[in-house]
Structure formats: C-alpha cells, structure tokens
Amino acid sequence: MDEQTVLDCISKSIIDMNIQDAKKYARIAMDEGIDPNDVIDKGLAKGMDHINVQFDEGKLFLPQILMASKAMEAAIDIIEPYFKDDDVSIKGIIVMGSVKGDIHSIGKNVCCAMLRGAGFKVIDVGADVDPEVFSKIASKEKADIVGGSALMTVSLPQQKEMVRVFKENHLSVLTVFGGAPCTEEWVDSIGGDGYSSSGKEIVSLVRRLLEERDR
Ligand code: B12
Known part of the structure; x- marks a missing residue:
C-alpha cells in the first residue's frame, strides 16, 4: 500500500467512525514508517474536518462525533510511541x-x-x-x-x-x-x-x- 492510500484509509476510518479500521491503518502506517505527524494532519484531522462539515450541515449529530472521536483517540494511542526523539533527557x-x-x-x-x-x-x-x-x-x-x-x-x-x-x-x-x-x-x-x-x-x-x- 502506498503512503497516500494508507492516509486516505485512515481518514476514511474516521469518517466511517470505525474504531477497528482506525487502529488497523494506524498500525499499518507505523509499520510502513509513515511520519506520525502526517498520520494526524493528512489522515485523522482530515477525516475529522469532514465529520465537522457534516455536523455543521446538520447531517450528523453529537453521538456520531463522539464515535469519530473515539476512533481518532484509538489511532492516536497507537501512534503516540512513535513520536520519538533520539535524545531522551527531559527538556522541560x-x-x-x-x-x-x-x-x-x-x-x-x-x-x-x-x-x-x-x-x-x-x-x-x-x-x-x-x-x-x-x-x-x-x-x-x-x-x-x-x-x-x-x-x-x-x-x-x-x-x-x-x-x-x-x-x-x-x-x-x-x-x-x-x-x-x-x-x-x-x-x-x-x-x-x-x-x-x-x-x-x-x-x-x-x-x-x-x-x-x-x-
Ligand atoms: C470531536 C468534537 C467534539 C467531541 C469531543 C470529544 C473529545 N474527547 O474531545 C464531543 C462530541 C464530546 C463534543 C462536544 C461538544 N462540542 Co464539539 N467538536 C468536536 C469537533 C468535531 C472536532 C474537535 C477535534 O477533536 N478536532 C481534532 C483535533 C486534532 O484538532 P484541534 O482540537 O483543533 O487541536 C489542534 C489545534 O487546535 C492545536 N491545539 C489544540 N489545543 C491546543 C492547546 C495548546 C496549548 C496549543 C499550543 C495548541 C493546541 O493543536 C491540535 C493538534 O493539531 C469540533 C469541530 C472542529 N473542527 O474543531 C467540534 C466543536 C469544537 N464542538 C462544538 C460544540 C458547540 C460542542 C458542544 C457544546 C456541543 C453541544 N451542543 O453539546 C459540546 C461541548 C461541551 C463542552 N462543555 O465542552 C463547536 C464549537 C463552536 C464554537 N466555535 O464555539 C465545534 C467547532 C463544532 C461546530 N462546528 O459547531 N465535540
């Protein structure tokens, strides 16, 4: 799977409010060495923007936003350990x-x-x-x-x-x-x-x- 396809799948998992897919593609993204920042900006946040537009247009309601949020949080849990800095000393x-x-x-x-x-x-x-x-x-x-x-x-x-x-x-x-x-x-x-x-x-x-x- 190329990088753009993985990011699109991540975005789609949020739009579909699908926790399992969000976790699955977040794992694939990390295995493929995709930058976690890109997973957030070009995948998860992109999906959430779409959800927000639907909410603004009255096509979605709070419970659905909450489901999309849960999918986003599940993906963030998986990518969090990959925001690594080589220098492990505490900087502040x-x-x-x-x-x-x-x-x-x-x-x-x-x-x-x-x-x-x-x-x-x-x-x-x-x-x-x-x-x-x-x-x-x-x-x-x-x-x-x-x-x-x-x-x-x-x-x-x-x-x-x-x-x-x-x-x-x-x-x-x-x-x-x-x-x-x-x-x-x-x-x-x-x-x-x-x-x-x-x-x-x-x-x-x-x-x-x-x-x-x-x-
Ligand atoms: C998900 C969501 C929810 C979820 C939240 C789940 C959760 N665990 O967080 C739920 C369903 C619970 C929810 C509830 C409500 N929501 Co809401 N929600 C959203 C939504 C769709 C996405 C927010 C989000 O998570 N974005 C993704 C993250 C990654 O982006 P972000 O938050 O912007 O953060 C980035 C930057 O802003 C920045 N950043 C963020 N914080 C900080 C802090 C520092 C220090 C720095 C430097 C940077 C920084 O870095 C982040 C990462 O890049 C937004 C719409 C939107 N697009 O913002 C509406 C939105 C924020 N919600 C809104 C509203 C009105 C509500 C409710 C009042 C609805 C209601 N009628 O009950 C309640 C809030 C009750 C309350 N007392 O807080 C409105 C706010 C309108 C306004 N301008 O005042 C919005 C804009 C929706 C809308 N279009 O009307 N919501």
Missing part, C-alpha cells in the same frame, strides 16, 4: 489541559503526545480544568510551561482567566494557548507567551520559549 516540564467548561480533549491529547515524543515531561491535567487547579499543579510540579486548550468561543475567555490567576498567584511559568477559536492576536492580547495552530508546531514553540527564557 509542561502542564497541559483543556480550559474550564471545555470537555474537548483530542487536540490537547495530540499536543501532549507530540511534546512527550520530543522529550518533555508532560503532565496532562485533563479537560474542564479550573485555572486555580492549573496553578496548583504547575506550582507543585515546578512546571516550566502551562498549556491551555479551548475549542469553543464560550470557553476561550478562560485562557485569559488562566493568565490572570497565574499572575495573582505569583506563579512564574510561561503560558501557551491553542484550539480552533484561538489566534496569535488573542494570545498577545491576554498576555500569554505563545500560540500555535497545531500540535506539530507546539514542539518548536515551546523549544523557542525555553531558549529565550534561558538566554
């Missing part, structure tokens, strides 16, 4: 979660997998996380960076709240934010330190922020 501690009121977790999980693969210690605090909880865990774990994911316009202001609470608690961490409604301009406006539009870019973003901090 990152606390990652989805903001308060937001239960979307797939994008956050992708970011966690990519950061772990790049050698960071990642503490995944889950979804629907209160800013005070982010703050407590970051302080306890001596985190270098805290990341907050928001997928809805109504939960986006929670990123601003995180920055406010961290300042109030005199927590000395860098902050990174992302998720579909989040933009670089927004992150600048709330006093966050970094934005990236995808899990692929989050690794270079945190590397750059830590380098700048240690300079």
Whole structure:
C-alpha cells in the first residue's frame, strides 16, 4: 500500500467512525514508517474536518462525533510511541489541559503526545480544568510551561482567566494557548507567551520559549 492510500484509509476510518479500521491503518502506517505527524494532519484531522462539515450541515449529530472521536483517540494511542526523539533527557516540564467548561480533549491529547515524543515531561491535567487547579499543579510540579486548550468561543475567555490567576498567584511559568477559536492576536492580547495552530508546531514553540527564557 502506498503512503497516500494508507492516509486516505485512515481518514476514511474516521469518517466511517470505525474504531477497528482506525487502529488497523494506524498500525499499518507505523509499520510502513509513515511520519506520525502526517498520520494526524493528512489522515485523522482530515477525516475529522469532514465529520465537522457534516455536523455543521446538520447531517450528523453529537453521538456520531463522539464515535469519530473515539476512533481518532484509538489511532492516536497507537501512534503516540512513535513520536520519538533520539535524545531522551527531559527538556522541560509542561502542564497541559483543556480550559474550564471545555470537555474537548483530542487536540490537547495530540499536543501532549507530540511534546512527550520530543522529550518533555508532560503532565496532562485533563479537560474542564479550573485555572486555580492549573496553578496548583504547575506550582507543585515546578512546571516550566502551562498549556491551555479551548475549542469553543464560550470557553476561550478562560485562557485569559488562566493568565490572570497565574499572575495573582505569583506563579512564574510561561503560558501557551491553542484550539480552533484561538489566534496569535488573542494570545498577545491576554498576555500569554505563545500560540500555535497545531500540535506539530507546539514542539518548536515551546523549544523557542525555553531558549529565550534561558538566554
Ligand atoms: C470531536 C468534537 C467534539 C467531541 C469531543 C470529544 C473529545 N474527547 O474531545 C464531543 C462530541 C464530546 C463534543 C462536544 C461538544 N462540542 Co464539539 N467538536 C468536536 C469537533 C468535531 C472536532 C474537535 C477535534 O477533536 N478536532 C481534532 C483535533 C486534532 O484538532 P484541534 O482540537 O483543533 O487541536 C489542534 C489545534 O487546535 C492545536 N491545539 C489544540 N489545543 C491546543 C492547546 C495548546 C496549548 C496549543 C499550543 C495548541 C493546541 O493543536 C491540535 C493538534 O493539531 C469540533 C469541530 C472542529 N473542527 O474543531 C467540534 C466543536 C469544537 N464542538 C462544538 C460544540 C458547540 C460542542 C458542544 C457544546 C456541543 C453541544 N451542543 O453539546 C459540546 C461541548 C461541551 C463542552 N462543555 O465542552 C463547536 C464549537 C463552536 C464554537 N466555535 O464555539 C465545534 C467547532 C463544532 C461546530 N462546528 O459547531 N465535540
């Protein structure tokens, strides 16, 4: 099977909400040595975009989105160990979660997998996380960076709240934010330190922020 066919099958498995196929083709992709980033961007996320269009058009409903999400998560579990960096020394501690009121977790999980693969210690605090909880865990774990994911316009202001609470608690961490409604301009406006539009870019973003901090 050539690479494009495997990626198309992965995309189709999400569109079909077929967990078994998602796992099967994720395994084939890894056996064939396909870049896990491509499996996410050109396979899984492509399928999920299609699902989203169907949802927007009223052709699909939440239970189906949930099934597609489960298929995507099952595939991510298989490819996660392949986000490997040769240098295994810990490069920094990152606390990652989805903001308060937001239960979307797939994008956050992708970011966690990519950061772990790049050698960071990642503490995944889950979804629907209160800013005070982010703050407590970051302080306890001596985190270098805290990341907050928001997928809805109504939960986006929670990123601003995180920055406010961290300042109030005199927590000395860098902050990174992302998720579909989040933009670089927004992150600048709330006093966050970094934005990236995808899990692929989050690794270079945190590397750059830590380098700048240690300079
Ligand atoms: C899957 C999904 C769900 C699943 C979530 C399952 C799960 N375990 O996560 C379920 C079915 C549970 C769900 C529920 C709801 N959903 Co929903 N969901 C989606 C959907 C289709 C895909 C999201 C996704 O997983 N994408 C794939 C991942 C890989 O991409 P990503 O999340 O964007 O993440 C990437 C980047 O954004 C970035 N990134 C993400 N986080 C972070 C964090 C940092 C720090 C950084 C740097 C980068 C970064 O990197 C990631 C990897 O590349 C989106 C539509 C869409 N296309 O976004 C709607 C969507 C987000 N949902 C929406 C809504 C409204 C809801 C509900 C309120 C529906 C309802 N009526 O109940 C509930 C939410 C309840 C709540 N309180 O949170 C709306 C939001 C609209 C808006 N703009 O406000 C969307 C846009 C659908 C739509 N078209 O209306 N949903």
